[in-house]
Amino acid sequence: MFDGVYNSKKHENDLQNVLNRAKNNNVDKIIITCTCLAEIDKSLKICETYDPEGKFLYLSAGVHPTNCYEFIDKNKHEEKEIIAKKEYEEFIKYFKNEQVENSKMENGNKKICDGEKDMNNLNEILLEKNLDTIPGFKYNEKDKEYLENLKNKIIKYPNRIVCIGEIGLDFDRLYFCSKYIQIKYFIFQLKLVQMFNLPMFLHMRNCSETFFKIVDIYKFLFEKNGGVIHSFTDKEDIVHIIVQNYKNLYIGVNGCSLKSLENINAVKKIPLNLLLLETDAPWCGVKKTHASYEYIKDTYEKRAYTNLKKIKNIIKCDDNTIFKERNEPYNIADIAEITYKVREEAVPFDLFCKNNSLKIYNDLRYISTVNKYKVLQIKKRSNLKKNHNIRKMEDNESSFIDIGSNLTDKMFDGVYNSKKHENDLQK
Helix, strand or coil: CEEEEECEECECCEHHHHHHHHHHCCEEEEEECCCCHHHHHHHHHHHHHHCCCCCCEEEEECCCHHHHHHHCCCCCHHHHHHHHHHHHHHHHHHHHHHHHHHCCEECCEECCCCHHHHHHHHHHHHHHCCCCCECCECCCHHHHHHHHHHHHHHHHCCCCEEEEEEEEEECCCCCCCCHHHHHHHHHHHHHHHHHHCCCEEEEEECCHHHHHHHHHHCHHHHHHHCEEECCCCCCHHHHHHHHHHCCCEEEEECHHHHCCHHHHHHHHCCCHHHEEECCCECCCCCCCCCHHHHHCHHHHHCCCEECHHHCCCCECCCCCCEECCCCCHHHHHHHHHHHHHHHCCCCCHHHHHHHHHHHHCHHHHHHCCHHHCCCCCHHHCCCHHHCCCCCCCCCCCCCEEEEEECCCCCEEEEECCCCCECCEECC
């Protein structure tokens, strides 16, 4: 979409325009979410083209759960799914057995298990005995080669790649990749977290029971390195589970997180110190059908959107050319405004959100000159409702980090159903 492609070409690539709008709306940094090796290469090219100094654009490295068929040969999906299911059962069985037998032993003498901490330490010992193996699972040379390629990208680009992801589970879209294949390669990619001590950018859709079962086994990794469950769409009870049971597990909020009243009630329960903002552009924008739309209705309806449906020829874009059909990083101000209003905060909200991002993504903190940015309390910000389209924000106004945005998408190249505008990524 950022290349103007929406099923067919609508406009030339407008990614420069998109980035200009983001900066003008005080987006300080963007993490480009990668879902496979090919996207890492494309994202690195975007970084070098539009941010050669390395102060604005960063990326993740990993394989999205719906892309995990990339690890295996075509025409073997059903066979591999059956094998992966058995392997996962052995994986779970192994840790249950080892915890019972080993957590009660010390120097050959039985002792009372010291609860959760002992289990956590035991799992770390078991999994770090040999990084080349994972109990229960068997990975072939193709698997190892793919992981090695991911590893080499992280080694080669340490100032760009700031997290492992997007990894996790998606049981809503099993037609893209089956359940146990997803599980097998989610666990496989946690090796990268162990190798590089980077935080995780996590995907969790309709899979909380299995997801948390895996997280429990690797709990030491989360406590040590942290992670964010991005595009959170679960209910209040899942927020409670996360807050009560896991340290350093953050929750990312975007337009999809604010779709229904149930979603909004869940967002209200997220502790401020665990709340992160994102757009997940070009998807997950706030729509008129969303329960949260009322909080930005005036702003949204007064924006001068370009109607893609009326475009017959490929158009050129500038910094004021925006489309309803495509979400983009500058919209993170909408997410901040909605989230702030529904939570009725009386604290410098956006400062907290930015500091959370800098805390979890250590590399961003060290790379950026965070002592130079100035932030006012959001209640003193310029009135967002008066910003009908795009405007230049002053240096002393609030700034944001978009922790998740897929700038490699064809929409930024102008392709929707057909070409609508020239590439506007610079703008």
